[in-house]
Amino acid sequence: RKMLDAQRRWRGSREGQEWDAKRQQLPVVQIRAGLLAALADHDLVVVGGDTGCGKTTQACPLINCTAVPQFLLDAAIEAGQGGACSIVCTQPRRIAAISVADRVACERGEPAPGAAGARVGYHVRLDAASTRDTRLLFCTTGILLRRLASEPQLASVSHVIVDEVHERTLQSDFLMALLKDILAKRRSRGHPLKVVLMSATLDSNLFARYYGDCPVLVAGGRTFPVEHHFLEDTYELTGCCSLSSPWSFHGLPSSSGACGCQAAGWGDDAADAGALNPHFDAERYANFSVSTRRNLARLDENRIDYDLLEELVAHIDGSYEEGAILVFLPGLGEIMAVYDRLTASRAHREGTLLVLPLHSSISPGEQRRVFERPPAHVRKVVLATNIAETSLTIEDVVYVVDSGKLKERRYDASRGMSLLVEDWVSRASALQRRGRAGRVRPGRCFGLYTRHRFEERMRNNSGGLMVSVQAPEMARVPLEELVLQIHLLGLGPAAQFLSKVLEPPPPRSVTGAVTQLQTIGALTPSEQLTPLGRNLAQLPVDAKVGKLLLLGASLGCLSPALTIAACLSYKSPFSAPFEQQDAAMRAKQAFGSGNVASGQQSDHLLMVAAFDGWMAASAQGGRQTAGAFARKHMLSAQTLEMLADMRQQFAAMLADIGFVAAPKGALSRGRGGKGGAGAAHWVKAVLCAALYPNAAVMDEAAGRSARPAWNDGTADVHIHPSSINHPLEAHQFLRPYLVYLEKVRTSRTFLRDCTVVSPMALLLFGGELAVVHEGGYALIDNWIRIRASAPTAVLVKQLRAALDALLEKKVRSNL
Numbered sequence: 001r002k003m004l005d006a007q008r009r010w011r012g013s014r015e016g017q018e019w020d021a022k023r024q025q026l027p028v029v030q031i032r033a034g035l036l037a038a039l040a041d042h043d044l045v046v047v048g049g050d051t052g053c054g055k056t057t058q059a060c061p062l063i064n065c066t067a068v069p070q071f072l073l074d075a076a077i078e079a080g081q082g083g084a085c086s087i088v089c090t091q092p093r094r095i096a097a098i099s100v101a102d103r104v105a106c107e108r109g110e111p112a113p114g115a116a117g118a119r120v121g122y123h124v125r126l127d128a129a130s131t132r133d134t135r136l137l138f139c140t141t142g143i144l145l146r147r148l149a150s151e152p153q154l155a156s157v158s159h160v161i162v163d164e165v166h167e168r169t170l171q172s173d174f175l176m177a178l179l180k181d182i183l184a185k186r187r188s189r190g191h192p193l194k195v196v197l198m199s200a201t202l203d204s205n206l207f208a209r210y211y212g213d214c215p216v217l218v219a220g221g222r223t224f225p226v227e228h229h230f231l232e233d234t235y236e237l238t239g240c241c242s243l244s245s246p247w248s249f250h251g252l253p254s255s256s257g258a259c260g261c262q263a264a265g266w267g268d269d270a271a272d273a274g275a276l277n278p279h280f281d282a283e284r285y286a287n288f289s290v291s292t293r294r295n296l297a298r299l300d301e302n303r304i305d306y307d308l309l310e311e312l313v314a315h316i317d318g319s320y321e322e323g324a325i326l327v328f329l330p331g332l333g334e335i336m337a338v339y340d341r342l343t344a345s346r347a348h349r350e351g352t353l354l355v356l357p358l359h360s361s362i363s364p365g366e367q368r369r370v371f372e373r374p375p376a377h378v379r380k381v382v383l384a385t386n387i388a389e390t391s392l393t394i395e396d397v398v399y400v401v402d403s404g405k406l407k408e409r410r411y412d413a414s415r416g417m418s419l420l421v422e423d424w425v426s427r428a429s430a431l432q433r434r435g436r437a438g439r440v441r442p443g444r445c446f447g448l449y450t451r452h453r454f455e456e457r458m459r460n461n462s463g464g465l466m467v468s469v470q471a472p473e474m475a476r477v478p479l480e481e482l483v484l485q486i487h488l489l490g491l492g493p494a495a496q497f498l499s500k501v502l503e504p505p506p507p508r509s510v511t512g513a514v515t516q517l518q519t520i521g522a523l524t525p526s527e528q529l530t531p532l533g534r535n536l537a538q539l540p541v542d543a544k545v546g547k548l549l550l551l552g553a554s555l556g557c558l559s560p561a562l563t564i565a566a567c568l569s570y571k572s573p574f575s576a577p578f579e580q581q582d583a584a585m586r587a588k589q590a591f592g593s594g595n596v597a598s599g600q601q602s603d604h605l606l607m608v609a610a611f612d613g614w615m616a617a618s619a620q621g622g623r624q625t626a627g628a629f630a631r632k633h634m635l636s637a638q639t640l641e642m643l644a645d646m647r648q649q650f651a652a653m654l655a656d657i658g659f660v661a662a663p664k665g666a667l668s669r670g671r672g673g674k675g676g677a678g679a680a681h682w683v684k685a686v687l688c689a690a691l692y693p694n695a696a697v698m699d700e701a702a703g704r705s706a707r708p709a710w711n712d713g714t715a716d717v718h719i720h721p722s723s724i725n726h727p728l729e730a731h732q733f734l735r736p737y738l739v740y741l742e743k744v745r746t747s748r749t750f751l752r753d754c755t756v757v758s759p760m761a762l763l764l765f766g767g768e769l770a771v772v773h774e775g776g777y778a779l780i781d782n783w784i785r786i787r788a789s790a791p792t793a794v795l796v797k798q799l800r801a802a803l804d805a806l807l808e809k810k811v812r813s814n815l
Helices: 002-012 014-024 027-041 068-078 094-107 141-150 170-188 204-210 231-238 268-272 290-298 306-319 332-343 364-369 427-438 451-455 480-488 494-498 507-519 531-537 543-554 558-569 578-589 603-632 637-656 677-691 759-765 790-812
Strands: 044-049 087-091 120-124 127-129 136-140 159-162 194-199 216-219 226-229 324-328 353-358 379-384 397-402 405-412 417-424 443-447 695-698 716-719 737-745 749-756 769-772 777-780 784-787
Touching: 002 014, 002 068, 027 044, 027 068, 027 194, 027 216, 044 204, 068 087, 068 094, 068 136, 068 159, 068 194, 087 094, 087 141, 094 120, 094 127, 094 136, 094 364, 136 141, 141 170, 159 170, 170 194, 170 204, 170 480, 194 204, 204 216, 226 231, 226 427, 231 290, 231 306, 231 443, 306 324, 306 332, 306 397, 306 443, 324 427, 332 353, 332 379, 353 364, 397 427, 427 443, 480 494, 480 507, 480 531, 480 543, 494 507, 531 543, 531 790, 543 558, 543 637, 543 677, 543 790, 558 603, 558 637, 558 677, 603 637, 603 677, 603 749, 677 737, 677 749, 677 759, 759 777, 759 784, 759 790, 769 790, 777 790
Parallel strands: 044 194, 044 216, 087 136, 087 159, 120 136, 159 194, 226 443, 324 379, 324 397, 353 379, 397 443, 417 737, 716 749
Antiparallel strands: 120 127, 405 417, 695 737, 737 749, 769 777, 777 784
């Protein structure tokens, strides 16, 4: 009754009536009655529709989410069941969960999430704002999956809403499979759970079939017409010339930096040169200018032309009426490259251009800035990845510039290798991006791809073409973390459970994940969780990173382990433009004395030294001194701040599972407060234990004064050029063994982030150990040979057994 009275008072207020008037304009309002009726008769409903229809929040063009959660909460309150209602709405990204919760609380006249009496809250990794009064919780998908470990049937939840299911993330596909079983069990016990799946694309029937042809409701999008300009149109509008750009096949040097072809000075000879773009068809562009045809003929379509992009933003700013510009780019590196260019422009210096990055790595406070309207006569430019494609809507966007690219990690299970690939977006994504320009009034989309690519070459998935939809994440990423979750939840053999998901992953990916987990000691040969595996399953990180954290805590070197784990989970703090890679290497080498990385030939310890130096500078002189330290050593201050947050988060997770007593005490630098070579050797031993079997041995045929090749037991590999160990010649290496996090295939197979380790570390923490008495050596996993006398090898084997027993005792004590 109290909730109903509060709701009526709000709706009767002037502000509440204004919000209600806005809601009535949303297309999704038309399906409100149908949704409630469908949920009365069925336990699951799919709501499909275009972005802007109001599926997740209900009201605002600010955030691409709509009324569905509020429909359910309002209906429960009106029926006198508000106190028993508990709605969980998942979002694939932290920023979306926080932003939607803030907005819904505002729409409902509620206190801010987390405040006393607030019925709307959020919960994301590293941040939560909910109370005992919360009835509508927005959270990331991972948070709900963690909750299932302690509440397998979600008994305290009345409704689950899974938003953005069309993105097909690994976690959302896993959650949908779990919900399918939970729905049946809750129904059989007379306590049904109600589930709503929301998709922003027209593939809703795929999800409906998975749930036995459940009801599908379609809400039309509320969008305005968007004029779609393609690459050839952009050349015509801007007069930009790609011949002077490094992003053309021609590769001719730029003379003045001007973008116009006439200014660049290229004449008919260049125009008449043969086409180097294999996709160029002169007849297709017969109605375009000579300049545009020449650009298209010489263009490398697979590379982003930053000169053109910069010129296009200037063209929009100078030629069209007010409205924000949203630029879609593949990743943070591209965002920063464009950010640097635009912030160096005259318009930015004069204060008429406001450039804002939008990426999951920036702070929530910085992320919120993109939703604020700029002052009068200031053009806002938002540089974003696909985070702005469907999860978020920026209210004042009228112009979209789409690079047509995205970055995604793909995993080759047969080679145990990850590849970070930049590729064309799917056709569905291109349409989603275009739709961002038509939310509040007619808009324009400038695609940096040709009309031919958009209409013809995006229909299949080969040869660098656009595709109709992206492959599900479960089909292209390592599955170790997922397999651990399956066993933590007691769902049976991984292959058996994963055969029941919406689109099962390749069998070899599942087999590879199980084998990898058995190798590191997380699963038994019969695929049961070991004590180590049970602890790893409670840490939402890669299995090897989790093992690094657990062993670091067990062996007294948690602080450096936290730093290394954060770097491996996010990225190295070292950052430099491509043209300054030599200077970047010198900056890394400058950390080679007077700290934990001194003489250790370890990328991982180098990260620890860099972070510790930055922390010391911050403690000494605050943010300004820390910033100066970062610039001097070519470090990213933004990355270092993120790493600091992640270290705190990892320490808190270890405390949550009882592995450390007090996170703050574990964050001091060094091993047990001590630094130097002793700490370094401990950390390298922990790295060896955590990263094995990712080990490599120097090729014995390497010349003494040459950079050596390495072998990982299956093939030749090479140290990545970004590694501190890359410039070393064979005779300079302390030992002929190293461990690494992952292999990456580009022009060759490279080992990223490697550390040289001692033979004793491999003997104590490597794989299966066999002593070859007559040969005078020990053999690890039948391929790593280490010279050792028979008595020494036997003693090592006994020591290893004792050490394994001690570590297992430590791990068991925390269960």
